[in-house]
Amino acid sequence: MKIQHYLGGIENLGPVNVEKRVFVEPWEAQLFAVHTTMMGTGIWAWPDLRVLAESMNPLDYFKYRYYIKWLGGMCKFLISKNYISEKELEAKTKYYLEHPDAAQPNAGDNDVTAKVIDYFYTGANPYRDVAVDPLFKAGDTVRVKDMPPAAHTRLPGYLRNRIGVVETVYKGAYLYADNVPTDGICTAQPVYLVKFKTRDLWDDIPDKGDVLYNDCFEAYLEAA
Amino acid sequence: MSDDHDHDHEHHHHLRESETYYAARTKALESLFREKGLIGTDTVDRVINFFEHEMGPFNGAKVVAKAWTDPAFKERLLADANKAIAELGMRDGIEGENLKVVENVPGTHNVVCCTLCSCWPWPLLGLPPYWFKDPVFRARVVREPRGVLSDFGVTLPDESKIEIWDSSAQVRYFVIPERPAGTDGWSEEKLAALVSTEAMQGLGLATA
Numbered sequence: 001m002k003i004q005h006y007l008g009g010i011e012n013l014g015p016v017n018v019e020k021r022v023f024v025e026p027w028e029a030q031l032f033a034v035h036t037t038m039m040g041t042g043i044w045a046w047p048d049l050r051v052l053a054e055s056m057n058p059l060d061y062f063k064y065r066y067y068i069k070w071l072g073g074m075c076k077f078l079i080s081k082n083y084i085s086e087k088e089l090e091a092k093t094k095y096y097l098e099h100p101d102a103a104q105p106n107a108g109d110n111d112v113t114a115k116v117i118d119y120f121y122t123g124a125n126p127y128r129d130v131a132v133d134p135l136f137k138a139g140d141t142v143r144v145k146d147m148p149p150a151a152h153t154r155l156p157g158y159l160r161n162r163i164g165v166v167e168t169v170y171k172g173a174y175l176y177a178d179n180v181p182t183d184g185i186c187t188a189q190p191v192y193l194v195k196f197k198t199r200d201l202w203d204d205i206p207d208k209g210d211v212l213y214n215d216c217f218e219a220y221l222e223a224a
Numbered sequence: 225m226s227d228d229h230d231h232d233h234e235h236h237h238h239l240r241e242s243e244t245y246y247a248a249r250t251k252a253l254e255s256l257f258r259e260k261g262l263i264g265t266d267t268v269d270r271v272i273n274f275f276e277h278e279m280g281p282f283n284g285a286k287v288v289a290k291a292w293t294d295p296a297f298k299e300r301l302l303a304d305a306n307k308a309i310a311e312l313g314m315r316d317g318i319e320g321e322n323l324k325v326v327e328n329v330p331g332t333h334n335v336v337c338c339t340l341c342s343c344w345p346w347p348l349l350g351l352p353p354y355w356f357k358d359p360v361f362r363a364r365v366v367r368e369p370r371g372v373l374s375d376f377g378v379t380l381p382d383e384s385k386i387e388i389w390d391s392s393a394q395v396r397y398f399v400i401p402e403r404p405a406g407t408d409g410w411s412e413e414k415l416a417a418l419v420s421t422e423a424m425q426g427l428g429l430a431t432a
Binding site: 004005007008009010011013014015016017018019020021022024025026027029030031032033034036037039041043046050053061062065066067068071074075078083084088089092093094095096097100102104105106107108109110111112113116117119120121122123124125126127153154155156158170174176191193198201202205208209210211212213214215216217 | 239243244245246247248249250251252253254255256257258259260261262263264265266267268270271272274275279315316317318319320321322339340341342346350351352353354355357358359360361362363364366367368369370372375376385386387388389390391392393394395421422
């Protein structure tokens, strides 16, 4: 079990950090640009990054700032896939620690830039126009399955075993990812917008009539 | 093990958890990418510029202002957001291939979150700010949304119900905040300036 899969509903955490900036250090923007380059050129995709985030020590997951976690994940991934070696990364890091104002090498492939910008506008739509026969229809009562633990999930832990009502059956099918280990979402399948009463999720909260919506892959649902 | 060794070890550990180290390591990554031809010399600047000027919360604010002033547009936006934003010459794309717009009205307030990671409607809002990615926000917002709203300085009327949207699959959610009173006849440009990123995810209110 991974705490990263069960964040929703944890109590006693204190106030939210209401930091409204996207980047709080200049290196974060640079790192982000390298990340989007990896996305736009097919080196990796969101599921790769999420698998790494979910495999972290849970205490570290709470401890480190968002992009610090990304930095660790990106380096680990790039080394494991042989895009770079640990040795050259360490040597370069040492060089920039000793020469913080040194310029970047005047080398590279400038065709990559247009590819990355183009990727921002084309995206990577998970929609698959395949024939599907959805198990559920709008208005059906469904139970969220308690899926076995996996390296990666898109099922928020607090919804497991809970009962909701199908609000929308999305047209067609959606493929989450087929290159990382998941709990049943590596094939294109129907996705449902499911509505829950938050009092049905936590019976000790005040009844304000609040509801919660979540998009559930079909593999996560059963008839209730 | 000598004291010196312990000291070196500790020093090494501290260094590896410093902003100086993160900055150097990031520079190292980009330079290796450059040397291997995996990135261009202008890619980093272009990407940063893109999110400052082309894909950012100014897009969402424009959509909200249009929705406030043109009820027919608002209906089309609520029905098919990707199609409606194209009317404004706006392009969708990454993390927004399937957008869904919801509307705050008196008595119903929408709040968007992503408890599993940081799903966010990029074409309309650019990149997610730190608060959205904060594990504390993600943990608390689904169970105690009013407490979280109060951390943002927002208090809803007692009778308001909250609808929470926890993004986990293909859809990225976006909120049209309530139009503030006293803004009749305002231009779309003037209205757009009232709309914060937070308001477009339900963690803020638009105020005049």
